[in-house]
Amino acid sequence: MKFWSQYFIPTLKESPADAEIASHRLLIRAGLVRKLGGGLYTYLPLGLRVMQRISQICREEMEKAGAIELQMPHVHPAELWQQGPRWAAAREIMFRADHAGAGKRAGADPEFVLGPTHEEIITPLVKNEITSYRDLPKNFFQIATKFRNEIRPRFGLMRAREFVMKDAYSFDVDEAGARKNYLAMKSAYERFFARVGLKTVVVEADTGVMGGSDSHEFMVPAEIGDDDVVYGEKSGYAANREKATSGLVPAGFVPPAPGEAVAEFPTPGVTTIAGLEAAPYGVSAGSQFKTLVYVGDGKLFLVILRGCDELEEAKLGKLGFTLFRPATAEEIAPVLGAKPGSLGAVRGTIAKRDGLAGIFADQAIRLVASGTTGANRDGFHLKNVHPARDLDITSFGDFRRVREGEPDPRTGEPLKIARAIEVGHVFFLGTKYSEKFGAVYTDDQKQARPMVMGCYGIGISRSMQACIEQSHDADGIRWPWAVAPFQVLICLLDPGVEESAGWAKRLAEAAERAGASVLVDDRAERPGVKFKDADLIGIPLRITIGGRGLKEGIVELKWRSHSQVEKLPLAEAEARVAAAVAQPQA
RNA sequence: CGGGGUGUAGCUUAGCCUGGUAGAGCGCCUGGUUUGGGACCAGGAGGUCGCAGGUUCAAAUCCUGUCGCCCCGACCA
Numbered sequence: 001m002k003f004w005s006q007y008f009i010p011t012l013k014e015s016p017a018d019a020e021i022a023s024h025r026l027l028i029r030a031g032l033v034r035k036l037g038g039g040l041y042t043y044l045p046l047g048l049r050v051m052q053r054i055s056q057i058c059r060e061e062m063e064k065a066g067a068i069e070l071q072m073p074h075v076h077p078a079e080l081w082q083q084g085p086r087w088a089a090a091r092e093i094m095f096r097a098d099h100a101g102a103g104k105r106a107g108a109d110p111e112f113v114l115g116p117t118h119e120e121i122i123t124p125l126v127k128n129e130i131t132s133y134r135d136l137p138k139n140f141f142q143i144a145t146k147f148r149n150e151i152r153p154r155f156g157l158m159r160a161r162e163f164v165m166k167d168a169y170s171f172d173v174d175e176a177g178a179r180k181n182y183l184a185m186k187s188a189y190e191r192f193f194a195r196v197g198l199k200t201v202v203v204e205a206d207t208g209v210m211g212g213s214d215s216h217e218f219m220v221p222a223e224i225g226d227d228d229v230v231y232g233e234k235s236g237y238a239a240n241r242e243k244a245t246s247g248l249v250p251a252g253f254v255p256p257a258p259g260e261a262v263a264e265f266p267t268p269g270v271t272t273i274a275g276l277e278a279a280p281y282g283v284s285a286g287s288q289f290k291t292l293v294y295v296g297d298g299k300l301f302l303v304i305l306r307g308c309d310e311l312e313e314a315k316l317g318k319l320g321f322t323l324f325r326p327a328t329a330e331e332i333a334p335v336l337g338a339k340p341g342s343l344g345a346v347r348g349t350i351a352k353r354d355g356l357a358g359i360f361a362d363q364a365i366r367l368v369a370s371g372t373t374g375a376n377r378d379g380f381h382l383k384n385v386h387p388a389r390d391l392d393i394t395s396f397g398d399f400r401r402v403r404e405g406e407p408d409p410r411t412g413e414p415l416k417i418a419r420a421i422e423v424g425h426v427f428f429l430g431t432k433y434s435e436k437f438g439a440v441y442t443d444d445q446k447q448a449r450p451m452v453m454g455c456y457g458i459g460i461s462r463s464m465q466a467c468i469e470q471s472h473d474a475d476g477i478r479w480p481w482a483v484a485p486f487q488v489l490i491c492l493l494d495p496g497v498e499e500s501a502g503w504a505k506r507l508a509e510a511a512e513r514a515g516a517s518v519l520v521d522d523r524a525e526r527p528g529v530k531f532k533d534a535d536l537i538g539i540p541l542r543i544t545i546g547g548r549g550l551k552e553g554i555v556e557l558k559w560r561s562h563s564q565v566e567k568l569p570l571a572e573a574e575a576r577v578a579a580a581v582a583q584p585q586a
Numbered sequence: 587c588g589g590g591g592u593g594u595a596g597c598u599u600a601g602c603c604u605g606g607u608a609g610a611g612c613g614c615c616u617g618g619u620u621u622g623g624g625a626c627c628a629g630g631a632g633g634u635c636g637c638a639g640g641u642u643c644a645a646a647u648c649c650u651g652u653c654g655c656c657c658c659g660a661c662c663a
Contacts (some may be wrong), residue, residue, distance in 0.1 A: 013612060013624065015596045018656055038655070093661070117663090151587075151661055165663050166589060217663095226662085313660075425663065459663030491621065528623040535623090 001508050002486070004521045005495075008045050011533050021224045023469035024156035026477050030537045032464075032485075039153025039161035043461075046537065049485035050464050051164060055143050055410040057195050057482060058166045065188035067139040067168050072121045074145060078110045085436050086119040088323050093148045095161075114147035119433050119455060122169045126451065127439035133173050136441060136451065139181055141168035143460060155224060157465040158421065160406040171434070171445065178452035179539055182214070182428050185456045189218055189424050192458065198466055199479025200423065203229050204239040206314045218424035218458075220466045225421040232408035232415055242314035244393035245398050246406035246415055249363050256369035262346060265383045271341020273307040276372060276381065284308075289365060289373035289385065293332050296321030299357040300335050304345050304391065305400055306364050312401035319360060319397075337376045344373035346382055347392040358394035361387065366396070423463050430454040467572040477538030478560050482586040486519035487511075488581065489539035491530050493546035495522040503545050503555060503573070509573040514581035516541070535560070540586035543577060559585045 005093060008031075015025040018035075027033050032047030043051060059069065069495060075097050081087045096110035115121065130136065143166045153161050159449035170181040186202070193200045198220055203218040217240055219229055239245075270276055273290060276283045288307030293300055296319065305311055316324055329340055336343050337351030345359050365371070371385040385391065404417045430452040434440065440448045464483070471478045482488060488511045492504045501522075508518045521530050527546065534542055544556040544565075554567040557580060568576045 012597065016597070017592085017599090017606080020657075035655095146663075147661070152657095152659090154657080159662070163663070167663085422663065457663050462663055491622095526621055526623090526625065528621090528625080531623045533624085548622060 001516045001520060005518060007519070009533075009537065010044070011536055019156065019420060021155050021158075021469070021473055023224075023465045024158070026536075027156050027465060028466050030477055033157065035156075039150055039159065041157060041160060041162075046485045047464070049468055050467075050479070050483055051460060053483045053485075054196055054463055055164075055166070058143065058192055058460065061188045061192040061195070062141050062166070062168060065184045067141045067170075067185075069142060070140050071142050071144060071474060072115070072118050072125075072310065074115050074147065074180050075112050076115045076121060077469075077478050078113050080120045080124065083437065085432055086322075090116065090484075093150065095147050095149050116146055116148045117165075117457070118167055119141070119169065119429075119453075120437075123433045123437040123439050125455070127437050128314050130171065130439075130451075132172075133441050133443045137170060137172040137177050137181060139168055139170040139185075140542075141166060141456075147160065147196075154226075155465075157461045158161055158224070159226070160461065162461065166458040166460055166476065168456040170454040170456070171439070172454075173441065173449070173452070175262065175430075175452050178428065178430075178454050182454045183218060185426050186216060186270060189426065189456070189458065193218060193424070196463060196483050197468065198423065198470060201229065201231070201238055201420065203231070203420075204243055205425065206242040206317065213557045214428035216426050217422050219329045219420035220330075220423055220470060221420045222419055222466070222469050223419055224469065225419040227420050227422050229418050230402050230414050230415050231418070232411060234413050235408045235411040237408050237410055241417065242312060244402045244415075245409055246402045247409040247412055248406055248493055253366065255366045255388060258389040259370050260384040261392050262382050262384050264375050264380050265379075266379060267342075268379045270381070271339075272378075276307075278413055281372075283372045283383075287368050287371050289344065289368070289371045289387075289391070291345055291374060291545065292459045293327040293340070294324050295327045295331065296324040296357055300331065300355060301357040301398055302343075302359040303336055304359065304361040304365055304393070306362070309362065309364060309400040311399055313346050315397070315399045316360075319358070320358075338374065338378050342374040342376065342378050342380060344376055344382060344385075345391045345393065346373060346375070347390060349376040349382070350392065350472060351376065353392070359392055360399065361391065361396050362398045362399040364400055365391075413431060421462070421466050421469070422459070423466050424456075425456045426456045427454060429455055440557055444524060472538070475532075476536035478586070479538045479540055481540050481586045484538070484540050484586070485517075486539050487516040487532055487584070488518045488541045488543060488577075489537075490518060490520045491527075491534055491542055491544040491546075492520055492522050493527050493530065493544065495524065498566075499550060500547065503550070503570070507543055507545070507555065507573060507577050510577050511541075511543075511581050514578040516581040540584060541580060 010031040010242055012029045013030050013492040019025040031044055033041040035041055094116055095114040097112035097114050098110050100577055146165045147162055150159055150161055151158050172178040200218040200220055203217050203219055205215040230241050230244035231238040273285050273288055277285055285307035290305045290307050292303040333339055335352045335355040365387045372381055372383045373385050375382045405414045408415050434453055439451045443449055468477050490504050490508055494500045504520055508520055511518050537559055540560050542558045549555055553570050555573050557566040557568055
């Protein structure tokens, strides 16, 4: 039992100017966190309590699923990351943790980094400690602070530079075992989110910088999310937009036959899709081929899309480059022979074809029978271009961004798109890390084999904010029972009156005996202030004790999520409070 | 990093265009009256106007630079 007057809950009437979304405002107004700097927050007592509750639920579900808790360092020798498979890709977001007097040149690699995640730490550990198939499978987890120098921290805890995450890493003897672990984690996640009261949607996801092959994300649908989820209402198809495909090109599609031969025509000053659409050319965007130039691991490559389509950059990840970025005009001209705006991939028109690592075409261009594209000669384009006949394509793939309304890949129904917050992510990693770090075991045939891994994250601090985003009203937060900082708030309107204080104590003890945590608002404030604060901090069950009620022989019981007030006769009050705690309505 | 915005008391902000005494509300302190949905009265404390330079007799206000923060895009739990 805590007394408000002895505790620390700095609530605010007005929300700070730098908080824009509801959950961020409430996080601050309800006294859960305070900002130190961009993406850096202090968890105040109330916020910390919520974090601890979420963590505890997470811990329980992990352990039920057979995972073992440990704790790894936050400071990592940079060397380990340099040995790993993603140093180049991950160093951008890593904080350097050089110690003073390291005497490093500017720009030199850091000696230490702050851990953004822990594959590079757990894998060497397991390599050293586990060598036999008899000791596998194992699944280790920790709940710890992560450090990522996010390019743009935002929305409070939603995307922070320092945040709390549960991360788990599974090690198996083979793929079948790893799949089993993957599914075990996936269902543990479902139980976890159900318990914390977060409604999530599971979607197929891109693996991003993490690497790996299979991946699902747990999303909380919310307007303010920074992911787009593509889904079919009937089919059950749901995928992150970065990964989503549509049935634009049906299975068994037969490309149209080629027509007239390719012909060049002058297009002075026209360097955009829109420019070619306009008079006098009148070429629809859908029958243009857009040629994008990227640099992958130091070499140029081309991506061909229909003029009406947009590149989904994340899909370039499957091409296998460690690092890629759009090429600059200076890099393009010598290889293609023209400036951006006149580029194309028609066979024989590329100045230095061997200067390209490949030409990758989105499969949707196969829908085009006769297209128009740049001639690799400034001021000229080519028409009557047939994808298969004329373009010098290395391979076809899915690179375009899905748009709302396109057909579901399974059922053909129009796809929908909604914003969502990613709160959990499971990856099937395979042997990418174990091979790199030599995490091998000896099987029963005395053969050395790489362990098959999976990794699994839950954003603990982000989940806290997602709870608020999903459960609040105009007056404040409405905490789900399981994660509320306190479950019962006793609003003691006359803390100085002995009879009132006595009832507060008795009812608080009754609630605690029934298993609830209790906060007593014993401040010398007017009732209005207490009620407003009660709604703001969102404790699920409120018991009001005041002179008016006591005169009537009652105390009041009210759920934060309902508007009705129940009057409890004093004689029944303790039992009724205990009964309410046993059957929470939140 | 690109684009947009913004920095004035613990919080929300007015003043800036058109240079000349920094002002309000909330919160805080003291006293009093109040006491079931953010009370009222009286008094009080609290501000290097983000920082640095410049223009000027004079800069919160104009100019330059810089830093922080917020929003939109790429990154992610």
